[in-house]
Ligand SMILES: Nc1ncnc2c1ncn2[C@@H]1O[C@H](COP(=O)(O)OP(=O)(O)OP(=O)(O)O)[C@@H](O)[C@H]1O
């Protein structure tokens with residue numbers, strides 16, 4: 001078990017200009033489950049492969065425990081990786097697949113059997129040990145791949161979208177299994193996904209990447225409640241946060257649908273120093289209410305999800321058409337085509353710098 005540190009770790013692929021991972025600073029505590037999340041191409045796999053030793057580090061350093069492993073080969077790093085395409089050996093039994101890394105490492109047969117049995121018990125695979133991968137379901141195959149990582153007793157687990165081949169229901173189940181297993185084993189784990197809801201439910205902390213740059217690394221609750229910038233605010237949460245460019249009033253405040261959004265002093269100061277004419281206001285769907293008065297909008301789609309409904313609306317602000325999503329109780333949701341008024345819940349709006357997108361206040 002070990003702490004993992006990226007110190008301004010950078011990867012620039014040959015023939016490209018922009019780094020795939022740019023000066024990444026990240027510290028993962030011993031026993032922590034950290035999720036790396038971001039859109040496609042944001043550098044998640046590259047960051048993971050740098051840690052595994054499968055990708056060169058062009059700048060900065062990577063530490064595992066006390067050791068600087070930046071120039072160490074993969075074998076010397078004591079990490080176990082589970083890939084999206086978990087590539088089991090089709091002609092080997094489940095037991096032999098799980099035992100494979102131990103065999104390579106020259107572990108004796110009796111010890112191999114003991115560890116395979118232990119991993120299989122943990123993963124609920126004991127009754128399948130003699131089967132071939134082709135005789136297993138997708139979820140069972142995924143567990144075999146996990147087993148292959150577990151038996152190695154590595155100090156760090158790396159997982160790159162390990163559940164993306166599974167259907168939605170199984171994914172949710174396996175997610176819970178992985179969380180339970182990780183906490184039981186207490187092995188430092190870096191888990192990559194592009195799915196923000198998977199990141200939020202699984203990670204002790206979540207690191208958000210965008211274009212190779214770390215945007216924020218925090219507990220899921222903090223990412224949701226206090227996103228560091230507009231990118232994180234829009235990426236975390238579903239449906240996404242609503243953003244509106246709102247003109248700054250004469251008194252230096254902004255008003256949205258008749259609700260005044262008070263500006264903290266430092267925001268006022270920044271806005272007058274920057275000479276801004278407007279601010280970006282972010283409102284989550286659950287912080288946008290259907291009210292007797294507010295922003296006038298037309299309902300385009302109502303998505304009923306059981307107790308709640310998401311009401312997708314369109315409005316015109318300053319001559320520009322804008323889409324807004326509000327959450328309502330499903331039983332009181334308006335009809336498609338209805339005219340409604342939307343009002344942000346006081347005190348629940350987020351403010352962002354109109355130029356840099358950084359959080360204000
Ligand atoms: N071998 C390579 N040579 C050149 N560029 C590469 C190479 N591998 C990846 N890239 C580029 O580096 C960037 C980051 O890629 P990476 O695979 O790390 O993204 P990702 O976040 O894992 O995306 P996804 O969610 O699609 O898996 C992308 O712009 C990609 O095109």
Ligand SMILES: [Mg+2]
Nearest residue numbers: 044045046160
């Ligand atoms: Mg990837």
